[in-house]
Amino acid sequence: MEPKPRLQTKAPRNDAAKGTRPARAPRSPKPAANLSGDKAAETRRQILLAAASLFREKGYKATTLRDVAELAGMGAGSMYYHFASKDAILREVLDVGIATIDEAVRSAVAALPADATPAERLREAIRADLRALLQTSQYTPAYARIYNQLPATIKRRDHPRRLAYLTYWRELVFAAQRAGQLRDDLPVEVFVEFLVGAMSRTTEWFNPRAASVDALAGWIAEWILDGVGRKGAVTRQATGRLPLPMIEAAG
Amino acid sequence: MEPKPRLQTKAPRNDAAKGTRPARAPRSPKPAANLSGDKAAETRRQILLAAASLFREKGYKATTLRDVAELAGMGAGSMYYHFASKDAILREVLDVGIATIDEAVRSAVAALPADATPAERLREAIRADLRALLQTSQYTPAYARIYNQLPATIKRRDHPRRLAYLTYWRELVFAAQRAGQLRDDLPVEVFVEFLVGAMSRTTEWFNPRAASVDALAGWIAEWILDGVGRKGAVTRQATGRLPLPMIEAAG
């Protein structure tokens, strides 16, 4: 077990040595309300952030409330002042995670100039999706990683939001197809699952020191739209030696 | 809590009603050795298969040995005759999972005619990878899904195998690039992570009733090699309105 890092969204709490309880700075009975809300709200955020980070790293079941409390700098029992249960923390992490990426993609696309082409809108959506996953939020990668392993009851609860997100992507892709910028024979639903899934998997391997998120987004958009094959190169022989049945419909 | 299905690799065990212990069919002291090995080996496989299936579905920590035992049709304590610990089961599931997909891809490519082009070899690798993930094995999708959430000690143990697998993919991609079939500016390491990760994510959404695995493999190969953009369509304007920095090196 390694030394325990702590989230540092606000001033770090003390890690004072064994035994002695450090004196807490006396609080005035009515502190001026700071901009980010009162103390309880701030502590809540600390807990959620710690939970999201650990859920992402180890999964939901493997993360104990003691882990979360330690990362948030408090005792495990104290968290029950802010949340009713571990499940309640999970639900809020998931809600924030899907809301963050959904909002990020929609608003990024909406912010484009009115004359942006459907393909440009698709590129922008790819960039916004990856930003939310890889640099904006802890909640979004936590969501992407643990969602499918959760009990059906919890998945059912978040399913409408997830569907709305995928639906938006389908609209983007359909629009590009109607505009003649994507192949007519593209099975849109399957392609959207593939693309959104591929992007969410980047959280497993992306190294921010090797490339910027925007660089990665640019690459992926180009690979997907233009392909990695060299222009004019023959990537497929016409011998029929490798039959690729592509007749079935996609649901 | 649904009714409990059981793996049916061999004849189903009885689900006899409460209390009464059903009589077990008397076994001859020396049954003829069946083709798939002795009874212990068969039971071992049952346990591993049940574990892989549940690990894939719920994750490692969320899967209890009681779950595994129930799906394998035995009491939880009985499994300790075959495995030393839950960890030992996990290790074997992981080993089989990575070995299966590695072997599947290498042998599929090796089986191609000697004059197959590098791009054809890449297509075949994509098909073999997806077959291992989506139809051949329970172990491979379990591996793909849970690997990154496991404790560092276990990941370290399997890291060489995983690296060897990725290295093989890099060689395939490099070869296609050298042969002039892929773009010269393709950052191979990043691309391989993207491609392999994207394929492993298909286990989260692929619906075998909507399309065949080979159809999906054909689509993905085409999307990646040729792109989804319509030939001749402008997918990117030259206005510079959307700068895409792609200068950083990839590790």
Add this chain to the structure above:
DNA sequence: GTCTATAGGGGGATAGAC
């Protein structure tokens, strides 16, 4: 609001009968 202590339950692992 946060602390410590602990209740209560579940899960990995072991023991000994059969």
Add this chain to the structure above:
DNA sequence: GTCTATCCCCCTATAGAC
């Protein structure tokens, strides 16, 4: 080889002091 019973630890959640 598999069963049942059980040990013991850890985890979620609660209680009551401060």
